[in-house]
Amino acid sequence: MANANAAQAFVPKERLSDLQLVALNGMFDERDALSVLRFALEELTSHPIAMVSSFGADSSVLLHMVAQINPHQEVLFLETGKHFPETLEYVETMKQRLGLTNVRFLEPDTSDLARFDPKGDLWQTDPDSCCHIRKTEPLDAALKAYGGWVTGRKRFQTNDRGVLPHFELTSDERIKVNPLAYWDFEDVKAYRAEHDLPPHPLFNVGYLSIGCAPCTSMVKEGEDPRSGRWRGRDKTECGIHFDVSGKIAKPQAKGQSMKTLFKDGQFVEDQWRDLADDDALIDLDHVFMPFSLYIEHKDRLVGNNGALGLIVQPGDDVHEIGDDVHRFAAIAVEFPKFADGRGYSSARLLRERYGFDGELRARGDILTDQVQFLRRCGFDSLVVVDGPTRNALENDAIAGVSVFMQPTGRDIEVPAGTRPFLRRVK
Amino acid sequence: MYRYDEFDAAFVRERTEQFSDQVKRRVAGELTEDQFRPLRLMNGLYLQLHAYMLRVAVPYGTLNSRQMHKLAHIARTYDRGYGHFTTRQNIQYNWPKLQDVPKILEELAEVEMHAIQTSGNCIRNVTTDQFAGAAHDEIIDPRPVAEIIRQWSSLHPEFSFLPRKFKIAITGAQQDRAAVKFHDIGLMANEKDGQVGWRVFVGGGLGRTPMVAKEINDFVPHEDLLAYLEAILRVYNLHGRRDNKYKARIKILVHETGIEQIREEVEAEFAQLKDGVLTLPQDELDRISTYFAAPPFAADADDVLDAEQHALENAQYAKFLKRNLFKHRQPGYTSITISLKSVGEVPGDASDAQMDAIAELAREFSFDELRVSHEQNLVLPHVKKSDVRAIYERLVEIGLAEGNAGLISDIIACPGLDYCALANARSIPIAQDIAKRFADRENEFGELKVKISGCINACGHHHVGHIGILGVEKKGTELYQITVGGDATEQAAVGNILGRGVTGDEVPDALEKLLNVYMDQRENADEPFLDAFRRLGEAPFKEALYG
Numbered sequence: 001m002a003n004a005n006a007a008q009a010f011v012p013k014e015r016l017s018d019l020q021l022v023a024l025n026g027m028f029d030e031r032d033a034l035s036v037l038r039f040a041l042e043e044l045t046s047h048p049i050a051m052v053s054s055f056g057a058d059s060s061v062l063l064h065m066v067a068q069i070n071p072h073q074e075v076l077f078l079e080t081g082k083h084f085p086e087t088l089e090y091v092e093t094m095k096q097r098l099g100l101t102n103v104r105f106l107e108p109d110t111s112d113l114a115r116f117d118p119k120g121d122l123w124q125t126d127p128d129s130c131c132h133i134r135k136t137e138p139l140d141a142a143l144k145a146y147g148g149w150v151t152g153r154k155r156f157q158t159n160d161r162g163v164l165p166h167f168e169l170t171s172d173e174r175i176k177v178n179p180l181a182y183w184d185f186e187d188v189k190a191y192r193a194e195h196d197l198p199p200h201p202l203f204n205v206g207y208l209s210i211g212c213a214p215c216t217s218m219v220k221e222g223e224d225p226r227s228g229r230w231r232g233r234d235k236t237e238c239g240i241h242f243d244v245s246g247k248i249a250k251p252q253a254k255g256q257s258m259k260t261l262f263k264d265g266q267f268v269e270d271q272w273r274d275l276a277d278d279d280a281l282i283d284l285d286h287v288f289m290p291f292s293l294y295i296e297h298k299d300r301l302v303g304n305n306g307a308l309g310l311i312v313q314p315g316d317d318v319h320e321i322g323d324d325v326h327r328f329a330a331i332a333v334e335f336p337k338f339a340d341g342r343g344y345s346s347a348r349l350l351r352e353r354y355g356f357d358g359e360l361r362a363r364g365d366i367l368t369d370q371v372q373f374l375r376r377c378g379f380d381s382l383v384v385v386d387g388p389t390r391n392a393l394e395n396d397a398i399a400g401v402s403v404f405m406q407p408t409g410r411d412i413e414v415p416a417g418t419r420p421f422l423r424r425v426k
Numbered sequence: 427m428y429r430y431d432e433f434d435a436a437f438v439r440e441r442t443e444q445f446s447d448q449v450k451r452r453v454a455g456e457l458t459e460d461q462f463r464p465l466r467l468m469n470g471l472y473l474q475l476h477a478y479m480l481r482v483a484v485p486y487g488t489l490n491s492r493q494m495h496k497l498a499h500i501a502r503t504y505d506r507g508y509g510h511f512t513t514r515q516n517i518q519y520n521w522p523k524l525q526d527v528p529k530i531l532e533e534l535a536e537v538e539m540h541a542i543q544t545s546g547n548c549i550r551n552v553t554t555d556q557f558a559g560a561a562h563d564e565i566i567d568p569r570p571v572a573e574i575i576r577q578w579s580s581l582h583p584e585f586s587f588l589p590r591k592f593k594i595a596i597t598g599a600q601q602d603r604a605a606v607k608f609h610d611i612g613l614m615a616n617e618k619d620g621q622v623g624w625r626v627f628v629g630g631g632l633g634r635t636p637m638v639a640k641e642i643n644d645f646v647p648h649e650d651l652l653a654y655l656e657a658i659l660r661v662y663n664l665h666g667r668r669d670n671k672y673k674a675r676i677k678i679l680v681h682e683t684g685i686e687q688i689r690e691e692v693e694a695e696f697a698q699l700k701d702g703v704l705t706l707p708q709d710e711l712d713r714i715s716t717y718f719a720a721p722p723f724a725a726d727a728d729d730v731l732d733a734e735q736h737a738l739e740n741a742q743y744a745k746f747l748k749r750n751l752f753k754h755r756q757p758g759y760t761s762i763t764i765s766l767k768s769v770g771e772v773p774g775d776a777s778d779a780q781m782d783a784i785a786e787l788a789r790e791f792s793f794d795e796l797r798v799s800h801e802q803n804l805v806l807p808h809v810k811k812s813d814v815r816a817i818y819e820r821l822v823e824i825g826l827a828e829g830n831a832g833l834i835s836d837i838i839a840c841p842g843l844d845y846c847a848l849a850n851a852r853s854i855p856i857a858q859d860i861a862k863r864f865a866d867r868e869n870e871f872g873e874l875k876v877k878i879s880g881c882i883n884a885c886g887h888h889h890v891g892h893i894g895i896l897g898v899e900k901k902g903t904e905l906y907q908i909t910v911g912g913d914a915t916e917q918a919a920v921g922n923i924l925g926r927g928v929t930g931d932e933v934p935d936a937l938e939k940l941l942n943v944y945m946d947q948r949e950n951a952d953e954p955f956l957d958a959f960r961r962l963g964e965a966p967f968k969e970a971l972y973g
């Protein structure tokens with residue numbers, strides 16, 4: 001199965017159905033990365049799954065896992081001709097260290113290079129096309145024999161990736177396998193340390209995400225690790241992650257003027273903004289400020305003229321500002337992931353314990369089915385981007401029940417007459 | 427038992443409709459799996475190796491005959507003719523089709539059942555003693571309080587996205603048959619100054635880091651219980667770890683923070699919540715309790731088993747009488763355990779015909795009541811002693827008359843590699859091999875709890891087996907690690923690992939060696955295995971196993 005060339009081109013008939021994919025993700029929901037990878041390489045389809053590695057800053061984890069499963073597994077590497085010498089050196093280091101015997105270099109078509117990038121500077125004028133001929137085309141050609149491929153993508157890496165599953169279908173219905181989907185930076189670090197894996201030589205000098213030399217810059221402390229890629233350009237993903245058929249999917253337009261604030265039954269213009277780096281801390285009006293910054297400067301803010309807002313992240317302890325709630329006209333509680341339910345407790349404490357009666361908004365990963373919970377915990381405005389949830393809100397079709405088994409102390413829930421004890425109706 | 431009123435009925439109906447709609451959206455492709463997963467999990471729908479699995483809640487393990495008939499009907503109509511009773515005192519269907527799920531849920535709702543909160547990171551179905559309301563050693567019947575906790579925790583808006591799942595167990599008896607010290611919160615009835623209240627334990631659990639719960643408060647009165655639970659849950663929701671799902675249970679929070687500090691935080695929160703909306707009024711407790719009033723027992727029921735003669739003639743029946751009856755609080759009555767561990771069968775499985783027959787037994791002989799035990803058996807809680815023999819005969823007919831409750835073949839085993847996506851190794855065939863090997867000698871061994879899990883998640887409770895068996899994987903082969911000395915009762919203990927794993931074929935031999943040590947060295951036939959182990963220590967057992 002490891003021999004890609006012997007296999008015929010991937011036949012659509014063997015494609016997974018959507019439901020099979022669902023089942024697959026369910027099966028592996030709680031399994032570790034090694035099991036996902038082993039299953040992908042050994043059992044997933046009758047067609048081999050390709051292992052592609054960038055030999056970048058965090059490639060060592062998957063490479064180490066591959067070596068454990070089968071050191072003779074073919075590993076594809078896109079030799080774009082634009083790599084840092086350190087990257088090529090790193091390929092050799094890893095081959096030796098892990099005993100990988102079958103790293104295959106995929107190179108751009110020489111006639112394409114001659115035609116479109118004779119001087120080797122296409123990256124400057126048209127990086128999408130450069131990526132296309134140096135990455136997408138060669139990979140696309142190589143992957144013809146495969147039923148899919150493995151990526152090292154992780155949910156945390158960029159915002160677009162918040163819901164990355166272990167297995168996905170591409171637009172031509174091949175399978176993409178993301179064994180590290182649920183990993184975060186700490187997991188990677190811990191794994192590297194545990195197995196004593198050598199870092200990419202550039203990693204320690206500030207390159208957290210490494211691609212071709214011309215398109216990679218250093219990442220500053222606290223920045224998204226991938227922000228060093230194509231810095232200053234409207235490009236966050238390499239085309240190969242979207243679609244191997246060569247059409248680079250358009251990233252969603254950023255900063256469009258969609259109204260995202262839902263309040264009093266409709267989407268409305270938002271009067272508020274978040275504190276910007278260059279804001280002075282005086283006379284802030286309709287500005288949300290980060291929790292820690294508020295704590296640090298609360299005394300200076302006593303005489304602030306204007307409506308002050310506060311951002312509460314999961315992990316921020318609202319008891320610390322409990323006595324100050326009257327200073328805020330609005331508090332925004334963040335839900336970076338819908339599964340993180342800390343914001344519900346924060347909201348109830350703000351409302352019920354500390355008597356906050358300004359606008360309490362929920363922001364972040366909010367889906368239809370949470371809306372009722374959020375309201376019951378005291379939120380009265382929501383910032384929502386998820387399409388189906390927006391539709392449901394606009395059509396007043398929020399999933400929910402009309403009777404509740406426990407009180408939450410909000411006045412939208414009135415005691416149901418003589419009904420005993422806890423129960424409430426809407 | 428508790429009966430839905432219009433309020434409960436409306437709640438379940440709406441929730442069922444809501445989930446049915448979500449399933450339809452999923453089947454139609456309008457929801458992605460990522461959007462669907464949390465929804466289906468909150469509604470008891472898992473994905474596993476072969477198919478979806480639907481978990482149906484059996485609140486505190488109590489069923490009536492109508493409900494049991496419905497479970498049988500669902501097994502017959504939508505599954506492959508059987509259901510699987512689990513250690514969570516509920517029932518699981520292993521083969522429902524996704525498009526049938528809404529229909530199944532509608533059918534369940536007809537008999538006041540549902541699958542809400544049987545999975546997902548929320549407060550799960552509350553579990554309790556399978557003999558609640560019947561046991562002779564009860565300080566208080568825990569079911570009214572269990573019902574109140576069920577209501578309070580249903581779709582709790584603040585606690586539906588906890589760091590991890592949350593399990594509460596409650597017992598009102600002196601002997602703990604609900605393993606409360608191995609739950610996130612365990613409640614044990616306690617008497618203080620002539621009043622009954624609750625000892626509260628927190629942070630127990632099995633899984634990859636087994637822990638015995640710590641006492642956080644030795645007496646919480648009924649009226650404050652919900653406020654106290656809400657305080658614990660709030661502290662956990664805000665401070666439980668979310669960075670690593672293996673460290674997200676409250677046991678890790680308690681372990682890492684220390685019980686003293688957790689107690690301080692909980693008490694501070696409780697001080698604010700106390701005497702608020704959650705205060706449980708006595709009349710509400712009384713009202714709920716009426717649902718659980720004792721059935722109309724015959725005061726003059728004969729207090730001897732009418733079957734002595736028969737038992738002499740029939741060794742199987744004698745064994746049944748010895749093992750499967752549990753002392754009832756009412757003279758003339760007893761509780762019967764129906765073992766779902768017939769030798770050679772899948773532990774916990776019952777066919778549709780068996781379920782129907784058991785429902786009829788409950789209706790005729792046990793005031794229409796049935797229980798599911800966390801040891802994966804069924805119980806007829808209130809049976810006249812004079813009816814035992816008739817019931818036995820009927821159980822023989824359906825192949826469920828095994829008199830092995832608490833014996834070596836009464837094994838808890840998780841689904842393992844046969845059904846579970848997470849498994850390292852098979853559990854069910856191992857249970858079957860053990861039962862076959864020792865069935866004819868099991869009486870000699872007396873009480874002996876063997877528990878098997880196919881992986882470290884410990885669904886089979888192996889940590890608390892007198893003998894525990896854990897499937898591990900090494901270089902692609904299934905191996906089994908053996909532990910000795912675990913105990914799920916009030917003397918809670920986690921078993922000691924004896925040494926390296928053995929292969930599946932070797933497991934029965936390994937057990938034989940352990941049992942030989944016990945038989946040779948026990949003080950007398952009345953010293954159970956666990957006591958002997960505690961007296962002897964692990965050395966002789968280790969020696970026997972690994973030389």
Ligand code: HEM
Binds near residue numbers: 474608634671847883
């Ligand atoms: C076949 C599908 C199943 C899957 C995928 C599954 C998955 C899991 C997982 C991942 C855990 C660990 C959770 C944690 O420690 O945070 C767990 C624990 C548990 N499971 Fe299952 N399980 C399955 C079936 C069952 C069955 C059939 C039972 C009952 C017989 C069961 C009873 C339990 C119990 C009691 C625990 C808790 C152990 C503890 O307290 O840590 N599971 N299960």
Ligand code: SF4
Binds near residue numbers: 130213
């Ligand atoms: S990353 Fe830059 S140099 Fe590399 S292929 Fe893309 S555009 Fe060209």
Ligand code: SF4
Binds near residue numbers: 841842846848853880
């Ligand atoms: S213990 Fe492991 S193998 Fe057994 S059911 Fe649970 S998760 Fe599956």
